[in-house]
Amino acid sequence: MSEYFTWLLDNAGQVTALFWAHTKLAVIPLLIGLVLALPLGWASRRIPRLYTPMVGLTGLLYTIPSLALFVALPGIIGTKILDPVNVVVALTLYTVALLVRTVADGLAAVPEDVQAAATAMGYRRFRRLVAVELPIAVPVIAAGLRVAAVSNVSLVSVAALIGVPQLGQLFTSGFQLFYFVPIVWGVVLCLLLAFLLDAVILLVARWLTPWTRAAQA
Amino acid sequence: MIEFKSVTKRYPDGTVAVDALSLTAPTGQITVLVGPSGCGKTTSLRMINRMIELSSGQILIDGTDTAGQDAATLRRGIGYVIQHAGLFPHRTIVDNIATVPMLVGWGRTRARERAYELLERVGLDRRLARRYPAQLSGGQQQRVGVARALAVDPPILLMDEPFSAVDPIVREELQTELMRLQAELDKTIVFVTHDIDEAIRIGDQVAVMRQGGLLAQLAPPAELLAHPHDDFVADFVGRDRGYRALAFSNAQLPALREERTVRLGAALDGDRSGAGDDWLLVVDDAQRPQGWLDLRAGHRDAAADHLELGGTTACRDGSLRSLLDAALSSPAGRGVVIDDTGRLLGTVTAREVLALIEAERERPTSSAGSTEPLEKSTPG
Ligand SMILES: Nc1ncnc2c1ncn2[C@@H]1O[C@H](COP(=O)(O)OP(=O)(O)O)[C@@H](O)[C@H]1O
Numbered sequence: 001m002s003e004y005f006t007w008l009l010d011n012a013g014q015v016t017a018l019f020w021a022h023t024k025l026a027v028i029p030l031l032i033g034l035v036l037a038l039p040l041g042w043a044s045r046r047i048p049r050l051y052t053p054m055v056g057l058t059g060l061l062y063t064i065p066s067l068a069l070f071v072a073l074p075g076i077i078g079t080k081i082l083d084p085v086n087v088v089v090a091l092t093l094y095t096v097a098l099l100v101r102t103v104a105d106g107l108a109a110v111p112e113d114v115q116a117a118a119t120a121m122g123y124r125r126f127r128r129l130v131a132v133e134l135p136i137a138v139p140v141i142a143a144g145l146r147v148a149a150v151s152n153v154s155l156v157s158v159a160a161l162i163g164v165p166q167l168g169q170l171f172t173s174g175f176q177l178f179y180f181v182p183i184v185w186g187v188v189l190c191l192l193l194a195f196l197l198d199a200v201i202l203l204v205a206r207w208l209t210p211w212t213r214a215a216q217a
Numbered sequence: 218m219i220e221f222k223s224v225t226k227r228y229p230d231g232t233v234a235v236d237a238l239s240l241t242a243p244t245g246q247i248t249v250l251v252g253p254s255g256c257g258k259t260t261s262l263r264m265i266n267r268m269i270e271l272s273s274g275q276i277l278i279d280g281t282d283t284a285g286q287d288a289a290t291l292r293r294g295i296g297y298v299i300q301h302a303g304l305f306p307h308r309t310i311v312d313n314i315a316t317v318p319m320l321v322g323w324g325r326t327r328a329r330e331r332a333y334e335l336l337e338r339v340g341l342d343r344r345l346a347r348r349y350p351a352q353l354s355g356g357q358q359q360r361v362g363v364a365r366a367l368a369v370d371p372p373i374l375l376m377d378e379p380f381s382a383v384d385p386i387v388r389e390e391l392q393t394e395l396m397r398l399q400a401e402l403d404k405t406i407v408f409v410t411h412d413i414d415e416a417i418r419i420g421d422q423v424a425v426m427r428q429g430g431l432l433a434q435l436a437p438p439a440e441l442l443a444h445p446h447d448d449f450v451a452d453f454v455g456r457d458r459g460y461r462a463l464a465f466s467n468a469q470l471p472a473l474r475e476e477r478t479v480r481l482g483a484a485l486d487g488d489r490s491g492a493g494d495d496w497l498l499v500v501d502d503a504q505r506p507q508g509w510l511d512l513r514a515g516h517r518d519a520a521a522d523h524l525e526l527g528g529t530t531a532c533r534d535g536s537l538r539s540l541l542d543a544a545l546s547s548p549a550g551r552g553v554v555i556d557d558t559g560r561l562l563g564t565v566t567a568r569e570v571l572a573l574i575e576a577e578r579e580r581p582t583s584s585a586g587s588t589e590p591l592e593k594s595t596p597g
């Protein structure tokens with residue numbers, strides 16, 4: 001057991017750097033993806049003809065293996081193969097793929113009479129979206145975001161195979177050295193990160209939706 | 218005043234929801250749109266604040282065509298109470314009520330102040346202010362819906378089946394409350410319902426609509442009950458409309474019989490009991506009826522605790538229905554009629570009231586020279 005902690009202390013600097021890199025690579029695409037998914041989800045909700053192709057297309061995107069996407073992206077967007085931007089772009093695509101449907105479904109779940117009331121009170125479209133529809137869709141969107149966050153954390157580690165530094169490197173270097181300790185730490189820290197992100201999203205969502213708990217009280 | 222001028226709504230799928238509707242909702246009055254489900258009531262209502270655009274025709278508010286105005290601005294000046302309240306679940310009660318004031322830029326403090334004021338106005342406790350809609354009963358939510366619609370004191374109020382989702386007792390409370398509010402506020406109200414009783418109860422005028430968005434009849438409630446324009450309206454207002462109509466018909470009072478009375482608390486001197494008349498009416502010093510005394514019980518005096526208190530009284534200028542109710546509910550079989558100050562005028566028997574009702578039925582009707590009787594058997 002002490003071997004594990006000795007190793008961690010010896011490599012604290014590097015592990016911390018990898019942890020941060022991993023966090024950034026997972027979180028930045030999550031945020032960009034959310035920002036992109038909001039208008040796309042809103043559009044596919046407003047224009048019913050858009051919904052099926054949009055959800056279908058983004059769903060299809062999700063089935064492309066991540067490694068293939070990491071490798072293919074430099075050819076498509078003209079980046080260097082080791083550039084972390086490849087990872088950010090690829091994970092943004094995955095996040096959008098997950099969240100477009102979530103946002104569309106979340107907005108669709110706003111009750112008809114609430115939407116009608118908002119219109120009748122004199123809300124214009126954008127303000128209605130921001131002040132009424134999105135807040136009510138928060139629980140659904142947050143649920144999708146939690147899935148995307150956890151999925152991003154695990155997808156980032158795949159990028160170790162193309163040499164972008166993050167926690168996944170602990171796996172690859174451990175395998176190369178036939179040394180078990182960094183692999184275990186890699187797994188533990190990935191789980192920890194996934195758990196932390198999940199907790200943060202959960203807390204923010206709870207903070208945004210006091211009304212969902214009031215209903216049961 | 219809201220004027221529909223030959224308004225038609227055809228939905229993209231070809232459904233004609235409203236067909237060449239022309240009617241006027243006068244300022245300061247409650248106009249009720251009533252009719253079976255799907256007859257175009259909601260569509261008509263929503264065309265007023267342009268939540269639904271008309272296919273043809275015009276809607277004028279105080280003479281101005283609504284078509285030329287900015288829809289959102291127009292809506293902020295028209296209160297709307299939606300079916301099932303449609304409160305914003307993510308906002309507290311006070312913030313729900315403050316919605317329109319915030320939209321028109323009152324600022325939070327003033328908007329909330331106004332919201333608290335309205336909360337009381339619609340009969341809700343201030344302590345509910347910080348709750349969320351899901352924590353309120355259906356009836357309370359509906360009141361909040363009304364408060365929200367009244368927030369910037371709009372001259373017009375549109376109400377779409379506002380009370381249909383609550384139980385009958387609460388519904389009646391809410392109706393009474395609305396009429397009380399209306400007496401204070403004098404809004405121009407267009408009220409949609411499928412419930413003819415509700416329409417008759419609260420409407421100053423009632424527009425009966427039929428499938429296809431056609432106006433079957435527009436009339437004050439009494440007129441509608443007394444002279445339905447056709448079989449559809451007659452059917453819709455129902456079999457018991459004869460009894461309902463009595464609530465509106467103030468016939469000539471029958472000759473009242475003079476009633477023997479005794480002062481409250483006075484001693485009885487034994488010889489008052491006459492053949493076939495065992496009841497004596499007790500009045501106070503101002504000749505106001507207090508109750509009936511049963512002479513067979515052998516009381517020595519007309520003390521208050523000997524009185525039979527059951528029975529309603531009818532006012533001289535009341536309706537035939539209140540006369541009939543008074544006669545039927547009296548232990549003596551004679552309905553007590555009083556004047557505006559509550560003083561005894563005399564009594565009537567149910568038989569006399571019924572004779573009056575018969576006479577009323579046979580009287581030629583005023584509208585379009587029709588001689589349709591009040592009670593008409595429904596076909597089938
Ligand atoms: N958006 C719509 N598209 C097509 N038909 C509609 C639409 N909304 C309502 N209708 C139809 O128009 C008619 C009138 O509807 P509505 O005004 O809601 O009636 P009511 O409120 O009297 O029940 C109904 O036949 C209904 O099916």
Ligand SMILES: [Mg+2]
Pocket residue numbers: 258259260
């Ligand atoms: Mg309706």
